[in-house]
Amino acid sequence: MADVLIYLETAHGADGAVLKKPAAEVATAGRAIADALGGRLVALVTGGAAPEGVLGRHGVDHVYTVDGEAFGRHLLAPQAAALQAAIAATEPRAVVMAASVLGKELGAFVAGRLGWALMSDVVQTAVDGDRLTAVKPKYAGKALARLAAAGPAVISLRPNAVQPQESPREPATEALEVDAGAARVRLREVVAAGEKKLELTEADTIVAGGRGLGTPENWTLITDLAAVLGAANGASRAVVDAGWRPHAEQVGQTGKTVSPKLYVAAGISGAIQHLAGMSSSKVIVAVNKDAEAPIFKVADYGIVGDVNEVLPMLTEAARAFLAG
Ligand SMILES: Cc1cc2nc3c(=O)[nH]c(=O)nc-3n(C[C@H](O)[C@H](O)[C@H](O)COP(=O)(O)OP(=O)(O)OC[C@H]3O[C@@H](n4cnc5c(N)ncnc54)[C@H](O)[C@@H]3O)c2cc1C
Structure with missing residues (x-):
């Protein structure tokens, strides 16, 4: 239980699936926790995005991919199934993801299912002895809450809170077979916003x-x-x-x-x-x-x-x- 698993979101553009910008920040935070615990940094990429150089550059040791139609879009249930499969394969001490709309929901969902601690929308993470710690702004940033988890935890990291650091590796890639389960929610249509806008x-x-x-x-x-x-x-x-x-x-x-x-x-x-x-x-x-x-x-x-x-x-x- 010294490894760290990061869940990386993808975006679907004209050139297919690509990793979203917070990937390097999530990997950097995950690498620092893994180093402090003496474990590996493992990444999960769903929906057919090519595991790009960004993963090796920011310290990822191993990449799990989950492909298939059901995982191509960010619906909660299939993403949770993929993440739980990666957690079962890795047995990590911490799961880190971006505190995006999906990340906050997915993090809470999986932490609830596993009975793990949840540290949501944090701006700093660390390891203090045998505890995972994090800092979370409260009351419009007027106060900072210091959180600590003695056991395994799911952490969502506020975008732009961490400066990406390089820590080159050559990660091995492994495909995970995941059953997405019976779809209770189906995505029928995606209507793109008129203009191409920055997120x-x-x-x-x-x-x-x-x-x-x-x-x-x-x-x-x-x-x-x-x-x-x-x-x-x-x-x-x-x-x-x-x-x-x-x-x-x-x-x-x-x-x-x-x-x-x-x-x-x-x-x-x-x-x-x-x-x-x-x-x-x-x-x-x-x-x-x-x-x-x-x-x-x-x-x-x-x-x-x-x-x-x-x-x-x-x-x-x-x-x-x-x-x-
Ligand atoms: C439960 C709840 C949730 C809320 N959630 C949000 C939220 O998510 N986000 C949010 O923004 N608000 C939220 N609000 C509303 C919030 O309380 C304010 O009403 C809102 O932020 C005010 O918007 P504003 O500053 O644009 O307008 P105003 O309060 O009307 O302020 C306009 C400002 O513009 C200045 N001004 C006027 N003319 C000029 C000029 N020509 N040049 C320069 N300055 C000028 C004025 O001096 C004034 O300071 C929430 C409220 C509640 C009760």
Whole structure:
């Protein structure tokens, strides 16, 4: 029980299945735990994604693949069947996955079934003596909970919380035969979003807007800056509720939790429910015309001003800077 098993999510693009961006972060965290325990790092890849170089580069010793139609899409039951088969084959001390929508659900499901500890949406992991430990932000990042598990645990890791480290290996690949069971849920159709968008939870840079933008037409101030910075778009609940933006862009307690390197919050007041989703961002830049707005309490850089004036200036400055 010294090995660590990582579950890696795949995305289906035009070129077939590929590993999603948090794979390197999950592998890095898993490698560190495996090193501390003196065990191997084993990866599970489902749905036909080629085990890419990223696995060996970030310290994976062994890869299990589970192929077949039922595992191609991220439905909970077949993924749980595949993960439980990999757990039975590995007998790991810890299972680590990304704290994505699927990862949080799958982690809770499998931990519940096995009666294991669950450490969900954590930003740090370690081994302390014979205990697995983790750090989890609480109350919009105002407090950090330190978790410890004496026995085996399932850990989901917040995307962008860990800096990928290299630890080259040449992993062997082994196919696992898994019975997906009778499908109680069938995926009938996948409708792709109209535009190709960066996944909010995986983005390094996010430009987010709130009610301070004034009108939905003004949203181009957000998308213009985001385009120059190569950023994803985020939104407060106020603009999602108003129908300006889709719920997929909502950041916060009832939206997504993000941890980008740079989070630009424009015309967002900084309500506690919004902070719950973004206060662990590395650098926060806030633009608000009210110098007393709560967002400035968490901002690293604050600009007191009107979004209609400040955002075009930021966009031009970023464009000029990036053009060299
Ligand atoms: C159970 C629950 C869950 C919630 N979940 C979420 C959640 O997940 N995410 C979330 O975001 N909210 C959530 N909320 C709502 C939250 O409480 C706030 O109402 C919401 O975040 C406010 O959005 P906002 O900052 O865009 O709007 P407002 O609070 O209206 O703030 C607008 C800001 O823009 C500034 N402003 C106005 N005009 C300009 C201008 N021209 N230039 C610059 N600045 C300007 C104002 O000074 C103000 O600070 C939740 C609430 C509840 C009760």
